[in-house]
Amino acid sequence: MKLSRRSALGLGLGGLAALSIGGIGVSLSRTAPRSPRAPLQALDERQFAVLAAVADRIVPGDHRFPSAWDLWVPEKIDANLGKAEPGLAVELGMGLLLLENAVAALLLDGRPATFTRLDAEAQDETLKRWQSSSLTLRRTIYKALNGLCTATYWSSPEIWRLVGYPGPGAHLGVKELP
Amino acid sequence: MSGQIIAAETLTDGVTLTCDVCVVGSGAGGATVAAGLCEAGLDVILLEEGGYHTRRDFDLQEQNAYPMLYQERGLRATDDGAITILQGRNVGGGTTINWTTCYRTPARILRHWADRYGLEDLSEEKLLPHFEAMEARLNIQEWPEELANENNRRLLEGCRALGYQVHAVKRNVRGCANSGYCGLGCPHDAKQGMLLTTIPDALGAGLRLIHHAQAVRLNAEGAKITSLNARVKRPDAQPDAGGGFTVKAKVFVCSGGAINSPALLLRSEINPNVLVGRNTLLHPVVAMPAIYEQPIEGWSGAPQSIASHQFVDRGPAMGFFMEAPPLQPMLAASGFYGFGKMQIDFLSQLRHVGVMLAICVDGLSESTPGGTVTLRRDGRIGVSYPTTPALEECFTFAHEILARTTFAGGAKRAVTLHPSPLELRGPQDVPSLKERRYGPLAHSIFTAHQMGGCRMSADPKDGVVGTDHRVRGQDNLFVIDGSVLPTALGVNPSHTIYALAHRARPLVIDAARGA
Ligand SMILES: Cc1cc2nc3c(=O)[nH]c(=O)nc-3n(C[C@H](O)[C@H](O)[C@H](O)COP(=O)(O)OP(=O)(O)OC[C@H]3O[C@@H](n4cnc5c(N)ncnc54)[C@H](O)[C@@H]3O)c2cc1C
Ligand code: SF4
Numbered sequence: 276m277k278l279s280r281r282s283a284l285g286l287g288l289g290g291l292a293a294l295s296i297g298g299i300g301v302s303l304s305r306t307a308p309r310s311p312r313a314p315l316q317a318l319d320e321r322q323f324a325v326l327a328a329v330a331d332r333i334v335p336g337d338h339r340f341p342s343a344w345d346l347w348v349p350e351k352i353d354a355n356l357g358k359a360e361p362g363l364a365v366e367l368g369m370g371l372l373l374l375e376n377a378v379a380a381l382l383l384d385g386r387p388a389t390f391t392r393l394d395a396e397a398q399d400e401t402l403k404r405w406q407s408s409s410l411t412l413r414r415t416i417y418k419a420l421n422g423l424c425t426a427t428y429w430s431s432p433e434i435w436r437l438v439g440y441p442g443p444g445a446h447l448g449v450k451e452l453p
Numbered sequence: 454m455s456g457q458i459i460a461a462e463t464l465t466d467g468v469t470l471t472c473d474v475c476v477v478g479s480g481a482g483g484a485t486v487a488a489g490l491c492e493a494g495l496d497v498i499l500l501e502e503g504g505y506h507t508r509r510d511f512d513l514q515e516q517n518a519y520p521m522l523y524q525e526r527g528l529r530a531t532d533d534g535a536i537t538i539l540q541g542r543n544v545g546g547g548t549t550i551n552w553t554t555c556y557r558t559p560a561r562i563l564r565h566w567a568d569r570y571g572l573e574d575l576s577e578e579k580l581l582p583h584f585e586a587m588e589a590r591l592n593i594q595e596w597p598e599e600l601a602n603e604n605n606r607r608l609l610e611g612c613r614a615l616g617y618q619v620h621a622v623k624r625n626v627r628g629c630a631n632s633g634y635c636g637l638g639c640p641h642d643a644k645q646g647m648l649l650t651t652i653p654d655a656l657g658a659g660l661r662l663i664h665h666a667q668a669v670r671l672n673a674e675g676a677k678i679t680s681l682n683a684r685v686k687r688p689d690a691q692p693d694a695g696g697g698f699t700v701k702a703k704v705f706v707c708s709g710g711a712i713n714s715p716a717l718l719l720r721s722e723i724n725p726n727v728l729v730g731r732n733t734l735l736h737p738v739v740a741m742p743a744i745y746e747q748p749i750e751g752w753s754g755a756p757q758s759i760a761s762h763q764f765v766d767r768g769p770a771m772g773f774f775m776e777a778p779p780l781q782p783m784l785a786a787s788g789f790y791g792f793g794k795m796q797i798d799f800l801s802q803l804r805h806v807g808v809m810l811a812i813c814v815d816g817l818s819e820s821t822p823g824g825t826v827t828l829r830r831d832g833r834i835g836v837s838y839p840t841t842p843a844l845e846e847c848f849t850f851a852h853e854i855l856a857r858t859t860f861a862g863g864a865k866r867a868v869t870l871h872p873s874p875l876e877l878r879g880p881q882d883v884p885s886l887k888e889r890r891y892g893p894l895a896h897s898i899f900t901a902h903q904m905g906g907c908r909m910s911a912d913p914k915d916g917v918v919g920t921d922h923r924v925r926g927q928d929n930l931f932v933i934d935g936s937v938l939p940t941a942l943g944v945n946p947s948h949t950i951y952a953l954a955h956r957a958r959p960l961v962i963d964a965a966r967g968a
Contacts, residue, residue, distance in 0.1 A: 417872075422537065432514065446630070
């Protein structure tokens with residue numbers, strides 16, 4: 276049976292919860308911590324650490340561009356989720372834990388892997404597997420994480436200059452039309 | 454008599470308000486109908502779950518505009534995450550943030566509605582005065598081709614080179630400064646959305662506009678709605694910060710737009726013919742970004758001014774029309790499904806990036822029935838949109854045409870929005886598109902045109918509303934917004950909704966006076 280987001284994140288929420296926290300004993304203590312630089316609004320510290328790791332692979336930055344971490348992308352996503360309907364953060368949080376979960380990875384991929392403990396190359400391979408996974412749920416979670424990180428990064432005014440975007444300045448504060 | 458603009462959080466918790474007509478939703482449908490009711494002397498309350506924002510609040514920064522002005526803070530999507538749903542949530546609804554393209558409903562669509570759903574009342578002739586009235590009120594006029602920005606010009610030239618039908622669109626603007634920021638709120642008060650037209654009309658005639666007010670449930674006694682429960686929805690606080698009130702009215706009008714209107718009916722356990730939420734149509738959009746030698750600067754200039762209807766009618770196959778989007782950095786980036794270096798490499802050339810869209814026309818045949826709106830266990834709204842072979846065929850063909858048009862328009866390089874994008878270096882690479890899979894979660898898909906879910910039909914055993922917009926089995930409940938459309942339109946929907954709402958004004962006035 277295909278796992279759709281409806282069955283997995285809706286009716287089967289319990290199932291996803293079990294999957295994502297099932298390996299808690301194995302992976303809880305092992306998540307590589309990442310300290311948020313602002314009080315968390317929606318995610319817990321563990322979910323935040325996974326999000327931070329994902330964000331830095333989605334937009335790693337280079338010699339010209341800052342990384343997602345440099346632009347506070349994980350904190351911005353958390354703050355946005357904090358004002359959205361709570362169910363959204365709950366689902367995303369579970370998705371992050373599923374990505375991190377070593378036991379789920381062992382069951383589904385045949386190898387235990389805690390996402391935050393992988394090196395950059397292995398993290399990229401994991402994300403690629405999720406992009407094109409036969410499990411709809413994994414593709415859904417990848418798409419949600421990719422969309423949030425990409426949108427949050429590229430909406431940061433810090434990158435405007437780097438892409439030659441002048442910003443909206445010329446159109447602000449105009450009192451009368453010519 | 455002048456009206457009032459009230460923030461819901463300033464109302465006494467638990468208060469009951471009374472009026473003649475309560476309208477839910479202040480977008481294309483709700484505001485247009487509300488203005489007519491107020492001008493006829495009725496006492497109207499208009500509830501809007503979004504905030505009241507004016508030019509002063511539009512800082513044109515994407516990270517602020519989407520959370521402030523869009524549904525679910527810009528995060529709305531289908532249940533499987535496959536389709537990004539852009540939809541307005543503010544005073545003015547979609548009309549505050551739409552890209553201003555206006556079309557009358559095509560004649561072939563009206564004929565289809567008459568044949569399939571018995572909607573002879575919506576003939577071209579009968580709708581004409583309503584289109585004309587709204588064209589006058591919203592200053593809907595052709596936007597001269599010479600003013601097309603570079604992104605739209607690529608579409609124009611690409612289509613011309615290939616011999617495709619292409620034309621300049623009409624827009625609802627007055628004194629447009631060609632800024633390019635339509636999707637983030639107009640900084641020049643040029644866009645003639647509801648915020649600057651029918652809402653001031655209604656306020657001038659006594660409207661009570663309550664924003665941050667989400668209609669949660671309509672309470673029915675038999676065939677009559679007696680009251681509506683609303684909750685305070687403050688965008689700057691946790692969604693369940695508390696507070697609520699009740700509205701009692703003679704007549705209720707549901708104008709929350711597709712997705713939200715069906716959800717309100719479902720929450721209220723009103724589901725005639727068990728069709729509420731069914732046939733939710735999205736005009737699913739696929740896109741192709743490309744790099745051009747010359748600067749495109751797609752963030753500047755009216756975002757959407759050229760369109761091609763060459764492939765809108767493909768007989769039994771699903772058709773599509775082509776347009777162009779605005780390209781501020783976030784919107785331009787949001788289609789990228791892949792990650793890492795490729796994303797930065799492509800987007801670092803944003804000045805030279807152009808994008809063409811193929812907008813696919815769903816609901817015209819059984820093979821593309823659209824999706825379904827449901828209520829999730831936690832109270833949120835769900836939208837499922839299953840794929841079909843016809844949809845996948847259309848996406849595949851649309852990619853081919855987008856690529857051909859892109860190269861005919863002068864692009865050096867084009868990419869698909871697959872997780873690992875396919876790169877095309879010229880028209881000779883177009884056949885390689887066939888190697889890829891097309892459909893949900895195979896590549897990025899968007900929608901900015903939500904329709905259906907409360908479809909209109911003359912047959913009482915079909916549809917959710919009759920040709921008078923009245924909900925089947927309810928005496929005093931109307932739905933007037935994009936959700937009543939029985940099929941997608943093959944053109945941008947706002948003007949159809951304006952005209953239908955204008956036509957519905959006397960129907961609601963009569964109901965309120967007769968009650
Ligand atoms: C980015 C974008 C670009 C677009 N560009 C174009 C274009 O160029 N041309 C075109 O024709 N169309 C365009 N559209 C689509 C067009 O704006 C919509 O089709 C149209 O506004 C829909 O009208 P409506 O009355 O059905 O709903 P809306 O205009 O969406 O209004 C519904 C309102 O009801 C409110 N609401 C919903 N539920 C509740 C509730 N329970 N309680 C209180 N309030 C509620 C919502 O917050 C919203 O403000 C665009 C849309 C978007 C998002
Ligand atoms: S192009 Fe600019 S000035 Fe013109 S309507 Fe859009 S936002 Fe307003």
